[in-house]
Amino acid sequence: MLALRVLQRSLLIGGTLLSVAFVLSGCSSQLADMTPADAQAHPREPGTYLPVHDLPPDRDQATISPEQRAKIEAELAAARDRQAVAGKDAK
Numbered sequence: 001m002l003a004l005r006v007l008q009r010s011l012l013i014g015g016t017l018l019s020v021a022f023v024l025s026g027c028s029s030q031l032a033d034m035t036p037a038d039a040q041a042h043p044r045e046p047g048t049y050l051p052v053h054d055l056p057p058d059r060d061q062a063t064i065s066p067e068q069r070a071k072i073e074a075e076l077a078a079a080r081d082r083q084a085v086a087g088k089d090a091k
Contacts, residue, residue: 064072
């Protein structure tokens, strides 16, 4: 008899907690819309489409010359080789 009362009590508590969780989850959308006083207001309607076909302006600077590009690639390759040798020596 005592076990039945404990089971009924635990079912009652569990049901109460479950219904409280359902009630609070229904309010979560309204709570999410609330903002602090110093926060910026979010627009309620979506904005306009992004300007997909607008291209950025042409660059004023010239691209890297082939000689400079080859020099940079050679420096990077040398650094990579030094790193590989240092890695093998560390093991």
